[in-house]
Amino acid sequence: MEPTKGSGILAIILGLIFIICPIFSSVALTILIGLSLIFLGIALILSGFSAFNIIIGILAIIVGIGFTFNIAALSFLLGLQFYIIGILIILTGITGLFSGQGVSKITSILMILVGIISFALGGLSIGQPLYAPIIIGVALIIQGIRLYLTE
Numbered sequence: 001m002e003p004t005k006g007s008g009i010l011a012i013i014l015g016l017i018f019i020i021c022p023i024f025s026s027v028a029l030t031i032l033i034g035l036s037l038i039f040l041g042i043a044l045i046l047s048g049f050s051a052f053n054i055i056i057g058i059l060a061i062i063v064g065i066g067f068t069f070n071i072a073a074l075s076f077l078l079g080l081q082f083y084i085i086g087i088l089i090i091l092t093g094i095t096g097l098f099s100g101q102g103v104s105k106i107t108s109i110l111m112i113l114v115g116i117i118s119f120a121l122g123g124l125s126i127g128q129p130l131y132a133p134i135i136i137g138v139a140l141i142i143q144g145i146r147l148y149l150t151e
Contacts, residue, residue, distance in 0.1 A: 008148030011140045018137030025133035030067055033081050037064030037088070044092065052095060060088050082122030082132065089115035 018025040041060030044053045063084055093111030125132040 004147045004150045008144040008146070008150075011144030011147060013144075015137040015140030015142075015144060018133045018140060022130040022133040022137075025137070026130065029133060029136070030081065033085060034064045034066070034068030037061070037067060037085065040064070040088065040092070048099060050095075050099070056088065056091055056095070063088075080122065080126070082118050082125055086115045086117075086119030086122060089118060091115075 037060045041057040041062075041064060044057035044060065047053060067081060090112050093108045093115060096108030096111065097105060121132060121135065124135065
């Protein structure tokens with residue numbers, strides 16, 4: 001089996017799990033968001049030793065640790081997590097646009113767009129936290145089908 005077909009099947013399976021078990025998926029998503037924030041913070045701190053990168057990096061690590069290890073208290077705040085992630089990614093993209101160090105301008109613009117999408121997803125998730133795993137599940141299924149059908 002080709003790697004893209006295998007990735008497609010895996011994405012479809014994960015998408016179905018997100019749709020069928022949204023509460024479990026919310027908890028898993030909270031852990032993944034927390035770990036992602038920790039890695040984002042570490043990358044920001046190591047990418048450039050500017051005061052802005054260090055402050056945003058430390059903030060991302062602190063929030064990531066809270067999301068990763070305090071699941072029971074924070075899993076219902078999935079929408080807030082998307083807002084925080086969106087803001088941090090937008091700030092990282094803006095920093096990349098103006099710093100000119102090691103990050104292309106296209107990558108910085110894409111980071112800003114992903115941050116805006118994350119912020120919008122947070123708006124949907126505030127009203128009903130179970131929308132986020134369902135939306136992510138549908139996106140995973142669509143991506144899985146695209147990967148599977150890629151020649």
